[in-house]
Amino acid sequence: MNSGKVFLGVLAGVAAGALLGVLFAPEKGSDTRKKISRKEEDLVDGLKDKFNDFLEGISEKYEKVKDEVSDYAKKAEAKVNEMKKEERTAKL
Numbered sequence: 155m156n157s158g159k160v161f162l163g164v165l166a167g168v169a170a171g172a173l174l175g176v177l178f179a180p181e182k183g184s185d186t187r188k189k190i191s192r193k194e195e196d197l198v199d200g201l202k203d204k205f206n207d208f209l210e211g212i213s214e215k216y217e218k219v220k221d222e223v224s225d226y227a228k229k230a231e232a233k234v235n236e237m238k239k240e241e242r243t244a245k246l
């Protein structure tokens with residue numbers, strides 16, 4: 155079977171499916187388009203909400219890590235100052 159016949163068979167199947175879909179559609183096209191549009195809006199809103207939640211989670215984690223690093227830096231600075239003080243005391 156050559157690819158031309160396969161392509162024509164697929165094309166005929168798609169056309170037949172579209173025709174049957176239109177013939178047996180339970181609602182008018184305008185109603186269907188409105189439903190599709192509403193579903194699309196719901197999907198977009200859901201994605202926006204999930205993205206905002208993701209960004210909020212990342213921001214919270216960033217702040218937590220920033221605070222931990224800041225605390226670590228303060229402790230390290232205090233330890234360095236303590237060691238310098240001990241060194242000065244040992245030299246005397």
